[in-house]
Structure formats: C-alpha cells, structure tokens
Amino acid sequence: MVNRIITISREFRSGGRTIGRKVAEKLGIPCYDAELIQKIAEESGYTADYIKEESEYAPGGWLSTVFTDRTMGLTNQDKLWSIQCRVIEELAQKGPCVIVGRCADYILRGKADCLNVFIHASMEKRAERIVNEYGERKERPEQRLKDKDKRRTAYHRFYTDMKWGHAQNYHVCLDSGELGIGRCVELISQLY
C-alpha cells in the first residue's frame, strides 16, 4: 500500500485518456493505457487488437454458459482478465502511476493506495469530440456512443459486480464536457 496510484475510469470519448496522460505528465509519473494492453498482449500471446476487442464484450448470459467453452473451464476472456489483474498489480507495485481503464480501480481495491477517478461527459459533448478531435464520420455518433457505453457497463458489471458510473464507487467524478479537460487535469493533480 506504499505507492499512490491514480485510476481513471471513463466514458467513451469523454477525454479520460487525455486527462490521464496530462495528469501523469504534470506529476512526472508514468501513465499506463496502450502500454497496458501491450503488456497483456505479451503475457497472453494474443494481439493487442484482439485484447481491445475482447474486453469490449462481457461474457454473455446463460446461453454463453451452455454453448461456449465456459462449460469446459475458463473462456479466453476469463484468462485475459486474470492476466490483466496480474499485470495491473505488478505495475502498481513498481511505483506511483496513472492507470487508464481496465477496471484498475476494482483490481487494486485494498492492494494499493488509489485515487479513483471517473470521467464523463454528456452525449452531445462526446459526439462533438468524436467529430472534432478524432475526425470520425458525422453520421449517428450518438448510436456508437450508446453501444460503447452499454458494452463497458456490461463488461464492468460482469467482472466487478460494481455499478459503472455510480458516484459512490469513485473518490472523484468529473464532467469533462462542462469543466473542460484542463480543469480536470488541474483538480486531479491537486488531489494527488
């Protein structure tokens, strides 16, 4: 429980990843995001793309229990989850850092001194970010956001049994759309 870790959970396209990187830069500590996926890839033997894709989908309900390889033991998702837990715990033991996504808040509960942050923004502001920051196509970004939200909620619930986006699960929740990325970075760094 020596190292102080900032975990950032975030809604898709709320700017949580950017905030994480900027906070880490400001504090002079590493930020794990893509690096985390890379590490899980190395340890699991899967590609980074496969890992990203898999963690977008929660294992299904009873149907998947009956018809997938869960009946034969662990699914790929379960194996990835267990590697993800180990990698995150190792990183937290190495030193203070920022970890973006991947249920790090849950994985490190009681195992590290964490500041757990949740970043969100309205559908409208996130749709704007999709178009302006990422230059993605304008058609129906709202539908894409809704799909991503649903998947993250389901994944989170399956593995952590916590309610995604419920204020009580985090030390600080910030609306990046209303407060702006800069102010979020300022506040989180200050709280660290």
Next chain:
Amino acid sequence: MVNRIITISREFRSGGRTIGRKVAEKLGIPCYDAELIQKIAEESGYTADYIKEESEYAPGGWLSTVFTDRTMGLTNQDKLWSIQCRVIEELAQKGPCVIVGRCADYILRGKADCLNVFIHASMEKRAERIVNEYGERKERPEQRLKDKDKRRTAYHRFYTDMKWGHAQNYHVCLDSGELGIGRCVELISQLY
C-alpha cells in the same frame, strides 16, 4: 441564466450541508438549507417539521394512487413540491448562492447557470460522523443510514426521474469521507 448557483446533493451524514455552508462562507454568498425549508413553510402554511418529514417520503405506488387524495387531485406532497420549485427558482434569480438538497439541481436545469455537486461517503465514514459529530447513539447507525438513503432515492426518483448518485447527473462528485471536508470545500470553491 445570469447568476451562478452551486447545488449540493448529498448522502445523509456525508457532510454535504457543512461543505455547502463553508463554500458559501468562502465565496461570500448565501447558503440556503434550513432557510429554504423556512421559506417553503411560510409560503405553504405547513410547519418546517412537517415539510422535512414529508420530503423524506416519496409518494407511494398504485396503492397510494387509489386510496390517497391523489385521486382527488394534488396530494400535500405535490403541493409542497410545486412551492419548493417556485421558492428555489426565486432564490436563484435573486443572486449567486449555494443551495443544499431539495432537488435544486433538477429544478434549476436550464433555468440557472449551475455547478451541480454530489457529496457521498462510505457507510463506515458516515456512521462515524453520526456518532462523533452528532453524538447520536451507537446502535445500528448503518440501518438508519440505509433507511435515509432509500427514502432520498425514492423521493428523488419520483419527482425528477433521475438516478440519485449517478455521476452523469452532476458536474462534480466527491467522496468526503476519503478526501475530507476541507479539500471538498477547496475544490468546489475553486471550480466556481
């Protein structure tokens, strides 16, 4: 939309009221909490105690629809709600202020320039506050907290159709138990 208003929603015994008062003091603006109930009492003709009591209970389900005076029109609760809306809107028009509780975040949506804050703390920390700050009896404070939480959730849902404690409903959510009252006051004042 000229005046800047801070609305504070809070879990019972999370220190939200104290935080509201201290923020207002720091910013040199009024804080409405007990004064709000007093104003609603004056306008409605009910006592402050009755108002406090009534707003602890959400109107019930179909049973209450059939057997209470809702069949005859508005219930006392509905009338109080409408007075509450008017009083809060009037206060917001008067000048910048802090408003604690009473669904002010919802009532002022689109009607004032609000910073909506939610204060929460773990059951353990709130139970500590019940005993240490308020000198209340030690027996089962958790049960009392759970009851209060349930009532506030139900009241909030009935009148606002918003999910109580859902991060997405607020600009900032803070865990006062982990961050401490002082740091919450600091952060909110800074964001104002």
